[in-house]
Amino acid sequence: MVVDELDAKLHPKILRYVILLFKDPEVSKNGAQLIFSSQDVSAMRNDVFRRDEVWFAARAEGEASQLWSLADTQPWRMRSV
Template identity: 40%
Template sequence: MKQRIVEFAQFADFGIDDIRKVDNTVISSHQQYDETGKATKMVTFPFRKNESEGTIKYFSLAYPIIDALDHGKRLVIDEFDSKMHPLLTCKIIALFNSRLTNSKNAQLIFTTHDTNLLNANLFRRDQVWFTQKDSLGASELYSLAEYKVRNSAPFEKEYLMGKYGGVPIVGQFERLFDQKEETEDGTDE
């Protein structure tokens, strides 16, 4: 499994050649290159100290993703897109949507704020669900399939326009900064 996780990371272009545990610390290995592009030596770093939060999150999801796809499990991830590149997020979703990589019908359920994912090429309408808070703060869950829209509709654009609900009612932040401008002599205008 360790080798599959390393390969999963290599496909994501993190530049990590290996990971291992040394004295209860995860270490990542990277190839170092000289100015001509020739590999010179392997260098190691404490994983949690030196890798980005996105790389750490991707690695933390690698085993659950592989395990879910291998065994047909359900995987639930909150804030799936947080700290990860959108192309990696889309690629992981594509793994779950593919009959080739998901032959055991694993299910990925996640929350996100990334509206770029509202794409008919990535999801069917019945796969997209929204939440809408009421005046008391309780959330209602409903599907995009409940709306009469074409499969080719621009889901992201229409969502951001408020067509499907689920968008926050954004207040006037500017009011926090409403202050009278002072003139050069220090008096208010």
């Protein structure tokens, strides 16, 4: 299923529930996939997604889009001061 702005009309807890339904092999017995866009980062939690499941898009020069995976970035770490 492909959905644009899946989070636009859903409460964050319902959004998380829908995402986890697709990831649950007991529910999604045929391996259904959910591809969605979102402006809300609250669902991008490590208990919901692996790093390779999160992709970012940004408009580049010439109106083309650039895509990159969260897995290709360095994890952010707090530094002690």
